Amino acid sequence: MGKMILIGENMNIMTKKYGKAMRERDAKTIQELAIKEKELGMDYIDLNIGPAGRIGEELMEWIVKTVQEVVDLPCALDTSNIAAIEAGLKVHKGRALINSISARPDRMEALLPIAKKYDADFVGLLWGPEGMPRDENERGALAAELMFRASELGIPNERMWIDPIVTPVNVQQNQVIACYEFMKMFQDIAPGCKSTCGLSNVSNGAPEHLRPILNQTYLIMLKNNGMMSAIVDCFDEDLKKIAWGERPDIEELVMKVCNDEDIDPSSLNEEELKYYKTARVLLGKTLYSDSWLEL
Template sequence: MILIGEDLNVMTGEISRVIKEREAGPIKECVAGQTKNGMDYLDVNVGPVKKDPQGTMEWIINTVQDVTDLPLSLDTTNPVAMEAGLEVCKKKALINSASGTTESRETMLPLAAKYSTDVVLSVINDAGLPADADERAASIMDSAAFANELGIPNENIWVDPVLLPIGVDQRQVTSYLEFIQMLQDLLPGARSTCGLSNLSYGAPRELKSLLNRTFLIMIGRYGQHSAIVSGFDQELIRLIRGEVPEIVELIYRAMEEEDLDLSALSQKELEYAKTTQVLMGKSLYSHSWLEV
């Protein structure tokens, strides 16, 4: 599993401030920390950068590359900033992100073709977010065909099925699972990614990581190629790197077995088993899913 560290993000106030003031220290610290924790890629989320998109992007990418050799995922909705970033990236970059919308087809996808980069392609299109797995399939087939025509091969496309918060719409989580299993048949060679933290948006703070970790193991089993995750979630990193095989095994069993015997499990195992069941859609989500 390719892990993309999400922590360099303009949405966190501190990063927003230091970008504005061109203060390299905190950025370097954030980058070094995630690199040390074993991320494979780093996401650089600068938002829409309305002011000086070119200069800002160049500065931040160079600052990041001063302290890491990792490839970067460039996260901006501004095509001018995106192109400026691609110009200075030393390694093959990942454009985060394009979609099937007309605007994205006209601005982001041509950049992926021009610079032969990888590109995140979400299932969103002009009609919005598809309602289920089949609609996701139809949407991505259409957008990928368009990308192929521009000269972007499937291997450069990282499909984002779009993960919604489980507390908002549990069925969207189960259709994600359904869709990710179909993906290799739909688009052979294509990769996949998702914004994992979105899953637990709105969930109790102390339980967010449990949801994220469990889901990542589940989708990994279904062939998920990568995910954008917190580069500082040590427990998630240990789990995904195979350091806790018994928990991974348990999650697999909870995915398969209809009537998993919960009585024999330790407290920690019980938490993973219940979380898996709720993520599989076997029981209705509520914030207190561990208490039933």
């Protein structure tokens, strides 16, 4: 099983430490994290500077330069601020990843030409003019719309990383299933496209100590249906093991649950049982509750 491309999510203005470092242009703190992310195996460093208003251009330019001064990794430019994205692309070495371009006409019109101009990759976020897609088919339609608009500008599918939008399992289980079902048809709908996801959103709102098992199990489900990448916490060692194919035993078990194969829960050890129960919740076979592992 292949290795996924990992995008480190830790450089985020919403966090206390790095928010402060960004505001104070504290290069040392930013660079330490960048080096750490590389050491921990990240393939991209996400630079989430928030909407950033009128200082966005200067901040993005500064942070891209600061990070790339010490690591030779590409960055994901994570902001809704169009001018800031362009400012980052101007100084970025190598091929950057724009995070993100949603399937809304105004965003596509503004950002696709920029992606083309700088030959950048971009996350194609399946968020449409009417907001969140309701099921896998609406995701498919939004993906097609993004591909169509990109190809009109001569941007090949290879530049686009589709993000099918991961949602919390405790809000709408059917959306978790829809995102998974979309991945099953993704390769046929969008040949050549890459894919990525904000994985940890699946466990948003669940008890903190139970979030890892949800994230890991869902990663297995998505990965085995062609998900190529995920935005992750660079310190999450268990998750990385799965992303890098170092837990084939667990992957096999989860996929058996996904494929409706007969499994006798009493034959499973404690760890396996957790993945088994979690997969059943993520597949909607069991209704979610915070105590799902205890049932």
